[in-house]
Amino acid sequence: MKVYVNGSLVDKKDAKVSVFDHGLLYGDGVFEGIRSYNCLVFKLAEHIDRLFKSAQSIMLKTPLSKKDLEKAIINTLKANNLKDAYIRVVLTRGEGDLGLDPRKCKGNETLIIITDKITLYPKEYYKNGMEIITVPTVRNLPEALNPQIKSLNYLNNILAKIEAINSGFAEAIMLDSLGYVAECTGDNIFVVRESNLYTPPQCMGTLRGITRDTVLDISKKIKIPAHEHVITRHEVYISDECFLTGTAAEIVPVVKVDGRVIGTGVPGPVTKKLMQNFHEVTKKEGIPYKL
Ligand code: PXG
Numbered sequence: 001m002k003v004y005v006n007g008s009l010v011d012k013k014d015a016k017v018s019v020f021d022h023g024l025l026y027g028d029g030v031f032e033g034i035r036s037y038n039c040l041v042f043k044l045a046e047h048i049d050r051l052f053k054s055a056q057s058i059m060l061k062t063p064l065s066k067k068d069l070e071k072a073i074i075n076t077l078k079a080n081n082l083k084d085a086y087i088r089v090v091l092t093r094g095e096g097d098l099g100l101d102p103r104k105c106k107g108n109e110t111l112i113i114i115t116d117k118i119t120l121y122p123k124e125y126y127k128n129g130m131e132i133i134t135v136p137t138v139r140n141l142p143e144a145l146n147p148q149i150k151s152l153n154y155l156n157n158i159l160a161k162i163e164a165i166n167s168g169f170a171e172a173i174m175l176d177s178l179g180y181v182a183e184c185t186g187d188n189i190f191v192v193r194e195s196n197l198y199t200p201p202q203c204m205g206t207l208r209g210i211t212r213d214t215v216l217d218i219s220k221k222i223k224i225p226a227h228e229h230v231i232t233r234h235e236v237y238i239s240d241e242c243f244l245t246g247t248a249a250e251i252v253p254v255v256k257v258d259g260r261v262i263g264t265g266v267p268g269p270v271t272k273k274l275m276q277n278f279h280e281v282t283k284k285e286g287i288p289y290k291l
Helices: 022-026 044-057 066-079 123-128 155-166 210-221 233-237 269-284
Strands: 002-005 008-011 029-037 085-092 110-116 130-134 172-175 181-184 188-193 196-199 226-228 241-246 250-257
Touching (some): 044 210, 066 085, 066 110, 181 233, 188 210, 188 233, 210 226, 210 241, 210 269, 241 269
Parallel strands (some): 130 250
Antiparallel strands (some): 002 008, 002 110, 029 085, 085 110, 188 241, 241 250
């Protein structure tokens, strides 16, 4: 495997960063998780835009232009001969000293691109739906660390994930500080009620997911009314259908939440229709590359 590290493609065993990198010492950096489907990088411009916005918000300089980052991602995919890939772009403040002061890292930004085979949830979740729970750890307050920043500090989500795993579940609903449903540890959440789609607005504790936006676009095209609206746990429990969206997860049906069976207990017609449309879109859209 070849990994892109600061402008060079190196073997996995030589892909290293300094122990003084503030990405490691403080989680001081940002990242993106992207996918390619059959030599088409899905929503690449949107992912690069979001990375630049995350970097802008934490005052981190991106060492490459958007166009050059796009080229570097494509070159890394080619070097690894990957048709279908998971792409991780990591940008850190770089090497500094043992103090927080980001000025010590000036000009040392570390940019890494790792491309690998994708690891998905088991097929069974997509066929029969998954069971999730609400966990005690609430999503970061936007006033403290805005969930719109896809920062390297993912402890908030990891703590929620640990709580889910400890209870025997693969994913967890995280609430915002007001107790409304925010999102899951690495996915956005949707519910369906009376043939309408609802997903939490992005103003509180919710990342503006690119898969979430894709589902909202699809719903417009196939004329399913969609609403960005606050959702309570009660509204999840009484929904007809529920599903999660994310780059890694794509669209995964949820059939049980906190012990409550959702709808008929199997993936519903709206979820299935959206899953089918989503797969069509990933087959057609994206930035092409040749191996
Ligand atoms: N919420 C959170 C907190 C996320 O981290 C999403 C929602 C979905 O956003 P996208 O833009 O992907 O639709 C994410 C994204 C992983 C992994 O390795 C996690 C994400 C994406 C890709 C891989 O677990 N999270």
